[in-house]
């Protein structure tokens with residue numbers, strides 16, 4: 001990381017206290033307060049399960065706490081319609097204080113992640129990459145796989161450095177595929193993304209009820225669960 005000069009060194013500095021970003025849900029409890037600063041949290045699950053909803057909720061929450069946020073959307077920009085419902089009266093403020101970017105190729109995604117620091121300062125309290133793999137997946141075949149894995153790994157290293165430098169939470173979302181060995185839904189680019197994600201949440205769905213399962217955490221037991229439904233204004237806990 002020496003190519004970043006002092007910013008590169010900054011990433012290694014011992015951190016002030018980590019802090020947590022909550023969204024006012026049972027999900028906060030299984031993360032003992034919320035998504036944590038200084039690390040990447042990965043949220044994975046099938047399409048329509050609620051990953052983007054959670055990313056938008058965290059973005060609104062960051063703005064309501066007086067912070068700015070970066071949201072990189074790789075899935076076609078429809079999140080802003082949903083943001084309007086979730087942010088409600090705060091919509092204008094969220095649009096002003098959260099920077100939404102759209103990538104439509106994996107190359108554009110690389111460019112955004114690589115350069116996003118240039119618009120950021122100490123007022124930022126969240127970076128979202130939703131999703132990390134939808135564009136990666138489009139380009140991937142036997143010939144490109146190792147090159148794309150390296151590029152994805154570089155993006156994760158960059159996001160990790162940003163998480164540390166600005167002491168903020170980074171959230172990435174990931175999709176799943178059905179594993180041939182019958183073990184169920186496996187995250188895409190599992191090894192690369194798992195390596196960089198210090199906290200990992202899986203979301204599953206049965207009917208309208210979504211269940212979040214803690215799959216990795218450095219100080220909490222794996223397997224903690226929280227259930228929610230998606231509502232007009234966001235999410236609501238389910239007993």
Ligand SMILES: Nc1ncnc2c1ncn2[C@@H]1O[C@H](COP(=O)(O)OP(=O)(O)O)[C@@H](O)[C@H]1O
Nearest residue numbers: 046047048049050051052053054085230231232
């Ligand atoms: N206003 C709303 N009320 C209830 N459910 C909604 C509303 N808006 C979106 N949803 C639900 O959100 C789900 C999509 O969630 P999303 O976070 O986009 O999934 P993912 O990002 O995991 O693919 C759909 O099941 C949709 O029905």
Ligand SMILES: [Mg+2]
Nearest residue numbers: 051052075130
């Ligand atoms: Mg989504």
